[in-house]
Amino acid sequence: xxxxxxxxxxxxxxxxxxxxxxxxxxxxxxxxxxxxxxxxxxxxxxxxxxxxxxxxxxxxxxxxxxxxxxxxxxxxxxxxxxxxxxxxxxxxxxxxxxxxxxxxxxxxxxxxxxxxxxxxxxxxxxxxxxxxxxxxxxxxxxxxxxxxxxxxxxxxxxxxxxxxxxxxxxxxxxxxxxxxxxxxxxxxxxxxxxxxxxxxxxxxxxxxxxxxxxxxxxxxxxxxxxxxxxxxxxxxxxxxxxxxxxxxxxxxxxxxxxxxxxxxxxxxxxxxxxxxxxxxxxxxxxxxxxxxxxxxxxxxxxxxxxxxxxxxxxxxxxxxxxxxxxxxxxxxxxxxxxxxxxxxxxxxxxxxxxxxxxxxxxxx
Amino acid sequence: xxxxxxxxxxxxxxxxxxxxxxxxxxxxxxxxxxxxxxxxxxxxxxxxxxxxxxxxxxxxxxxxxxxxxxxxxxxxxxxxxxxxxxxxxxxxxxxxxxxxxxxxxxxxxxxxxxxxxxxxxxxxxxxxxxxxxxxxxxxxxxxxxxxxxxxxxxxxxxxxxxxxxxxxxxxxxxxxxxxxxxxxxxxxxxxxxxxxxxxxxxxxxxxxxxxxxxxxxxxxxxxxxxxxxxxxxxxxxxxxxxxxxxxxxxxxxxxxxxxxxxxxxxxxxxxxxxxxxxxxx
Numbered sequence: 054x055x056x057x058x059x060x061x062x063x064x065x066x067x068x069x070x071x072x073x074x075x076x077x078x079x080x081x082x083x084x085x086x087x088x089x090x091x092x093x094x095x096x097x098x099x100x101x102x103x104x105x106x107x108x109x110x111x112x113x114x115x116x117x118x119x120x121x122x123x124x125x126x127x128x129x130x131x132x133x134x135x136x137x138x139x140x141x142x143x144x145x146x147x148x149x150x151x152x153x154x155x156x157x158x159x160x161x162x163x164x165x166x167x168x169x170x171x172x173x174x175x176x177x178x179x180x181x182x183x184x185x186x187x188x189x190x191x192x193x194x195x196x197x198x199x200x201x202x203x204x205x206x207x208x209x210x211x212x213x214x215x216x217x218x219x220x221x222x223x224x225x226x227x228x229x230x231x232x233x234x235x236x237x238x239x240x241x242x243x244x245x246x247x248x249x250x251x252x253x254x255x256x257x258x259x260x261x262x263x264x265x266x267x268x269x270x271x272x273x274x275x276x277x278x279x280x281x282x283x284x285x286x287x288x289x290x291x292x293x294x295x296x297x298x299x300x301x302x303x304x305x306x307x308x309x310x311x312x313x314x315x316x317x318x319x320x321x322x323x324x325x326x327x328x329x330x331x332x333x334x335x336x337x338x339x340x341x342x343x344x345x346x347x348x349x350x351x352x353x354x355x356x357x358x359x360x361x362x363x364x365x366x367x368x369x370x371x372x373x374x375x376x377x378x379x380x381x382x383x384x385x386x387x388x389x390x391x392x393x394x395x396x397x398x399x400x401x402x403x404x405x406x407x408x409x410x411x412x413x414x415x416x417x
Numbered sequence: 418x419x420x421x422x423x424x425x426x427x428x429x430x431x432x433x434x435x436x437x438x439x440x441x442x443x444x445x446x447x448x449x450x451x452x453x454x455x456x457x458x459x460x461x462x463x464x465x466x467x468x469x470x471x472x473x474x475x476x477x478x479x480x481x482x483x484x485x486x487x488x489x490x491x492x493x494x495x496x497x498x499x500x501x502x503x504x505x506x507x508x509x510x511x512x513x514x515x516x517x518x519x520x521x522x523x524x525x526x527x528x529x530x531x532x533x534x535x536x537x538x539x540x541x542x543x544x545x546x547x548x549x550x551x552x553x554x555x556x557x558x559x560x561x562x563x564x565x566x567x568x569x570x571x572x573x574x575x576x577x578x579x580x581x582x583x584x585x586x587x588x589x590x591x592x593x594x595x596x597x598x599x600x601x602x603x604x605x606x607x608x609x610x611x612x613x614x615x616x617x618x619x620x621x622x623x624x625x626x627x628x629x630x631x632x633x634x635x636x637x638x639x640x641x642x643x644x645x646x647x648x649x650x651x652x653x654x655x656x657x658x659x660x661x662x663x664x665x666x667x668x669x670x671x672x673x674x675x676x677x678x679x680x681x682x683x684x685x686x687x688x689x690x691x692x693x694x695x696x697x698x
Contacts, residue, residue: 108599128602141600145618147697155604186697202604 057120059084059210059242060105065114067100074100076266078114084209087236087243089257091250093289097266098246099214105244106135106212119209129158134203135212138219140195142187142202148174149183152201159206173201177231193224200235210242217252229256250290254278262286270416281336283416293336294382295414300333307408310335313378317354319411334417339385341410344372344394345403355405358382360398372396374404445678452671459665473672479656483676486652489567490636493574497582498628500575505586506612509593521587524580536573536640543569543645565647573641578631585630589623590616625692632688633681653677 058081067075075097082088090098103109104116107128115122123131134155143151152170161169174180177197182190190198196216203211213232217225233256236243247253253260254274262269262277262285269289270282281287287295298312303321310317310333319335327333347357358374361381370391374382382404394402422430455464473479508520527535542548543563553559563569593616601615602608617624635641639654648655653673660670 106603108603128599129605129607133603135600135603137596137600139594139596141594141596143597143600143615143618145621145696150696154601154606158605158610184697186695188695189697 058082059086059119060244061115061117061120062101063115063117065101065104065111065116067097067104067109068112073266075104075111078268080261080268080271082242082244085240085242087233087245087256087258088261089245089247089253089259090261090263091247091253092263093248095265096263098248098261098263101263102135102212102214102244102246106133107131108135132206132208133210133212134206134208135214136199136203136216138215140199140216142195142198144187146187147183148179148185148187148190148198151187151198152205154202155206169205170201173205174198177201192220193228196220196228197231200232204235204239208241210244211236213243213245215247217247218249225252232256262289264289280412281414283414284334286416287336287414292339292383292385293412294339294342295334295336296380297332297334300327300329300331303327303329308333308413314356314376314380317411318408319354319413320409322413322415325413325415332417334414335411336414337406337411339371339383342382342384342404342406344384344386344391344396345405346394347401347403349403351403351405353405353407354411355403356382357401358404360396360400360402362398363396374402448671448675451668452675454668456665456668461665461667469666469668469672473669473676479673482651482653482656485650486636486654487680489570489574489642489652490632493571493578493635494628494632496571497575497578497631498586498624501579501582501586501627502624505583505590506616508583508587509590510616517587521584524584524587527576527580532577533640535576536644539572539576539645540564543572564645567646570642570646570652573645574631574635574638577638577641578634581634582627582631585627586620586624589620589627592623593619622692625688629685629688629692632684636681636684637677 060082062078062080065075065078066073078097078101090101092098100109104111105118107123107126107130111124115124117123118131118133143154146154149167149170152173153166156166156169171180171183174183177200179190179194179197179201182194182198187195187198199216217228220228229252232243232245236256245253245257257274259271259273260277261271264285270277270286272280277286278290278292281290281293284295287293296310296312296314296317298310298317301309301311301316303309306321308319308321310319317335345351356376358376361373361375363373364371365388369385369387372384372386372391374384376382384404396402450463451461452469453465453467454461455466455468456462508517512520540547544550545560545562545564547564549563550560553561563572597615597619598611601611606614637654638652639658642648642652643655646652651659653676657670657673660666660673
């Protein structure tokens with residue numbers, strides 16, 4: 054029983070009329086995992102979560118919870134508590150009554166209900182507000198009430214639909230640590246839907262990236278960051294430069310790629326097989342690119358580009374450049390490293406990087 | 418914080434203020450004064466005599482009418498609210514946007530015709546040889562007495578209030594956050610229970626005010642208790658006309674009217690206080 058994944062999406066499709074909201078979602082969620090589903094609005098992430106909660110029925114495929122098929126089972130027969138983006142706290146009940154609500158629905162006796170609700174309020178540090186009205190609480194306190202209300206039944210899985218999006222940046226970071234701390238202490242599965250990369254990557258064990266109803270990549274934050282599977286993911290992360298070309302020669306050690314700019318060398322990827330002449334796309338992280346004055350001798354890959362502008366906020370600076378062929382490039386460097394080059398707009402510079410910093414996009 | 422109203426807002430609220438003073442507050446003050454006047458030889462005389470208050474309040478006929486009117490209006494508010502709720506719920510929660518708009522339009526149509534005309538036409542339905550009894554006769558039932566009794570009165574009240582109560586309920590239900598409904602379902606609250614535990618408490622203010630409207634309209638109504646209820650025993654509004662007709666007793670009618678206004682103010686105040694009461698400290 055413990056070996057089966059807690060959730061299995063088995064080729065799940067969801068259509069609203071002729072619009073496909075979720076296309077062939079096929080993945081598993083392990084017991085005790087913190088899984089984030091990330092994508093921009095309308096990508097199908099919330100629909101995926103709502104299907105798991107029983108608020109939408111899949112059009113095709115099966116959803117298994119704890120090995121049991123749950124399609125068609127109404128949400129009130131499932132144990133899949135959810136935290137809403139709007140929090141959906143009941144304004145006509147006190148904090149305590151809100152937390153007791155699902156226990157009341159489960160016919161837990163009054164005394165026990167009260168005790169369990171108070172235990173959770175205490176655990177989340179809001180016991181002193183137990184008899185207050187929801188409208189008297191701050192955003193962060195409401196967040197904690199919503200969490201207590203969902204966790205009071207001690208479920209095996211908790212679903213969260215962008216619960217932090219209404220908070221200010223400072224509170225958001227604090228709630229992130231509350232959430233990941235809770236998840237580790239309780240050892241239960243969290244499925245967390247968000248459009249924010251920083252939320253997903255800082256809390257989740259694994260991240261699912263979705264776009265237009267399709268799952269683009271599933272992996273640990275590190276895997277996704279280091280090895281984006283395709284152009285969408287690389288662009289979505291926003292920190293990579295993607296080059297298109299064709300494979301000129303594929304040796305065991307290095308590949309030569311012919312692009313519209315010039316020929317680039319990259320370290321032969323072990324997991325991707327391609328024949329000579331086939332199209333190849335590869336990404337180079339903006340942190341792995343460096344800038345130098347034109348004419349500087351350089352043995353690795355290099356390309357000439359014109360500075361368009363820059364962002365100099367924070368610990369590192371981002372320089373935006375454009376090649377003669379019109380491709381935009383982004384280079385992220387520490388302020389010290391940029392001191393040696395002239396980065397005024399309109400200045401032509403040499404952008405260079407090492408062959409081992411090229412990552413072939415296997416999905417392209 | 419500056420709480421003094423600006424000249425701008427005063428200018429715009431002035432017409433309303435003048436209207437209220439001229440047609441509500443001034444007549445009300447006059448009514449109070451009138452209730453202390455006396456009538457001699459069918460002539461009203463300005464006076465300060467509590468005789469009207471003593472006379473009216475010492476008659477059991479008045480108190481019978483008072484409690485009958487109060488009971489009928491309360492029944493009307495409760496029954497109409499209960500009857501309206503399933504319809505309002507269905508319109509707000511089950512219909513699509515287009516159908517919803519049509520239903521709201523349909524509910525406004527009854528107001529095209531005068532209420533008096535609608536009540537008169539109801540006589541055709543409710544009388545002993547009327548349409549309803551004829552139909553029930555085919556089924557081997559009746560005849561039932563539906564006119565000139567409380568049933569007739571309440572039917573008239575429903576004609577007056579039901580469309581308005583449904584409209585008010587629909588508007589308050591439309592404002593119920595749908596996330597709350599889903600959240601309740603998600604916490605094992607079934608459909609019917611969600612209506613009772615979440616939807617009604619969420620829409621409480623609007624539902625109470627809809628019921629309050631039914632109460633106010635029924636309590637002061639003159640048409641239904643007279644033309645469908647038969648007028649005997651009288652409600653307070655019928656009693657007012659009776660008193661004025663017999664011996665020009667306007668001052669005593671003023672006592673009845675003031676008692677009605679005091680009752681409505683008390684009920685309205687209590688209802689609104691209840692409607693907006695919040696949970697917790």
